[in-house]
Amino acid sequence: MSTIEAIQAPRSRYFFEALAPGGRRAFFLLGTVATCLLFAFPVFWLVLTSLRPGYAVYYVHRGSDFTLDNFREVLSQEIVLKALWNSFAIATLATVLSLGVTATSGYMLSRFRGTIPTAWFGAIYVFRCVPYVSWVLPLYFVTRAMGIFDTYWGLLLPHVAVHICFFSWIMKGFFDGIDPSMEYAAMIDGCSRWGAFLRVALPAAVPGLTALAVLCWLYTWNEFLFALILTAQNTPILTVVMAQFVHELGMEWHLMSATAVLALGPALIVTIFGQKYVIRGLKI
Amino acid sequence: MAGVANPMAGFRLVAVDEKKRFMLALIAPAVLVLVFFQILPILTGANASFRDWHLNDPKKTWIGLTNYAYVVRDREFLNVVLPNTFGFLAASVAASLIAGLMLALLLNRQFPGRWLVQTIVLLPLMVAPVIAAIMIRWMFNDQFGIVNVILEAFGIAPIAWLTQKWTAFFAILLTDVWLWTPWFALLLLAALQSLPPEPFEAAQIDAASAWRTFRYITLPMLRPVIVVCVVIRAIDAFRTFDIVWTISGGGPARATEVFSIYAYVEAFQFLNFGRGSAAAVLGAIIIVVFAMALYRLLNRWVEVSR
Structure with a gap:
């Protein structure tokens, strides 16, 4: 094994030298550009489709008629506007609630040993594995029985339940990385346990919380299955409305694409401003 | 029982309780959401899996493991x-x-x-x-x-x-x-x-x-x-x-x-x-x-x- 590698290592160096001076750099550049193209192409195609008039949408690669009418038409539909607002509200509220609920639970997992943390960790690990289909179907009946079907709460709380397992796990990692001696010092100085958590540990975990907030917001904004099953006319959700353009109301690819591009806007803003916090904060 | 005889043991009991209460309070909201929106639906589904439950004809009679079989x-x-x-x-x-x-x-x-x-x-x-x-x-x-x-x-x-x-x-x-x-x-x-x-x-x-x-x-x-x-x-x-x-x-x-x-x-x-x-x-x-x-x-x- 090691002899093979010993032979291969210099050969790969010769390979780049044999190309040309700067061959390595050109190779690297080419690879980067190809990767970017591969990742950007479906999104580029989506934007292109959204700019084509309805009659030309089946031959996107031919002709050069471009128009903004699709966006105008989509934005004049009341259901799309309502769905934009609902999706935004649900994503934001779900982020706030999930972080609030899992910060405490992750802190507990990180700071204490014994039967309660072990049992809780086992529970979230098992429930994390349970497939969505096996609880989203009965969840329909459960939210109906509680009288919160097709309301904000009926979609919000199941979303929070989805996030609890994964986020508690990640939060535990954040708090593990924070030295608890500061909290002990605060408690010796007369802070209660809650005070030590809220005033010392929580502020130190803010970079991690920011990273999770960005991921949670994007996830909820883009979620489909729960929105499909747990909402109806009263609370339209953007992903469901989008999908309906190509399912029930005929194949209106141009309108679907225009709505999808609108949905991409907020997500793009969140990602551009959030990515540096995500990379800085996400250290499992 | 030892708590009465030994004042230190009583103190420890109270201290443990306070710590446990803190631990439970920390996970309480998460547990509540998990129980109502994950465990309850999962149990509902598990219950349905033992029953003759057609959506167009919910008889809901108990049929044991027939569905699994x-x-x-x-x-x-x-x-x-x-x-x-x-x-x-x-x-x-x-x-x-x-x-x-x-x-x-x-x-x-x-x-x-x-x-x-x-x-x-x-x-x-x-x-x-x-x-x-x-x-x-x-x-x-x-x-x-x-x-x-x-x-x-x-x-x-x-x-x-x-x-x-x-x-x-x-x-x-x-x-x-x-x-x-x-x-x-x-x-x-x-x-x-x-x-x-x-x-x-x-x-x-x-x-x-x-x-x-x-x-x-x-x-x-x-x-x-x-x-x-x-x-x-x-x-x-x-x-x-x-x-x-x-x-x-x-x-x-x-x-x-x-x-x-x-x-x-x-x-x-x-x-x-x-x-x-x-x-x-x-x-x-x-x-x-x-x-x-x-x-x-x-x-x-x-x-x-x-």
Whole structure:
């Protein structure tokens, strides 16, 4: 094994030298550009489709008629506007609630040993594995029985339940990385346990919380299955409305694409401003 | 009982209680949400799986293990759904791990335009999976899709992608890898940036080649993060629903059905809620066992390699 590698290592160096001076750099550049193209192409195609008039949408690669009418038409539909607002509200509220609920639970997992943390960790690990289909179907009946079907709460709380397992796990990692001696010092100085958590540990975990907030917001904004099953006319959700353009109301690819591009806007803003916090904060 | 006799023991009892109360208060909100919106529905579903519960005719009579027996004997489930699910899981996780690792290594270097490349690579995270799936279906459309147009430009006959099993499977896999590679890249990049610089400096002084530095320094230090990512992603890949549903709907002729689609189809298209629930419960048991075994295995592998 090691002899093979010993032979291969210099050969790969010769390979780049044999190309040309700067061959390595050109190779690297080419690879980067190809990767970017591969990742950007479906999104580029989506934007292109959204700019084509309805009659030309089946031959996107031919002709050069471009128009903004699709966006105008989509934005004049009341259901799309309502769905934009609902999706935004649900994503934001779900982020706030999930972080609030899992910060405490992750802190507990990180700071204490014994039967309660072990049992809780086992529970979230098992429930994390349970497939969505096996609880989203009965969840329909459960939210109906509680009288919160097709309301904000009926979609919000199941979303929070989805996030609890994964986020508690990640939060535990954040708090593990924070030295608890500061909290002990605060408690010796007369802070209660809650005070030590809220005033010392929580502020130190803010970079991690920011990273999770960005991921949670994007996830909820883009979620489909729960929105499909747990909402109806009263609370339209953007992903469901989008999908309906190509399912029930005929194949209106141009309108679907225009709505999808609108949905991409907020997500793009969140990602551009959030990515540096995500990379800085996400250290499992 | 000792608490009365020994004042110190009483003090300790109170102290333990206060600590326990704090611990329980910390997890109380999470537990409440979990009980009402996950455990209660799961129990409802488990209850339904033992009953004759058709959505159009909910008799709800207790029929024992009949639903389970049907699913376990179903050839569709054994010969198509299970191999599809695990094949999809393995291929998707392996491909997106390798691609994500390569991207993370690329983004960990300094070069002009790095910020732009990073934003482009993270694009799939912003696109809703259902939209990505609709777009892929559109691009792989046999008459109007851009993929066939490009193939034709190279003189290759158009392929009816979504009406054959393996090409449809390929399209689904491609979507999944496209969607999840950035996720791996992000987590691995965060891990790479938190590695200590000293081992790399030592390797540089010893004139180690780039490959050997990666193989003997970077990879071993990244292993814990890779294990966590692979376990989480494998669990998620097992329950994939929306992209398969949108791209192929499990077709052609149920050939690309994965486990989630099977349960959904049994419950909502054949309207047999009891049987769908039984399939879901079986799937849950399979994945819980699988995830535990995987976690143990990967964990042991990490410790041995250390």
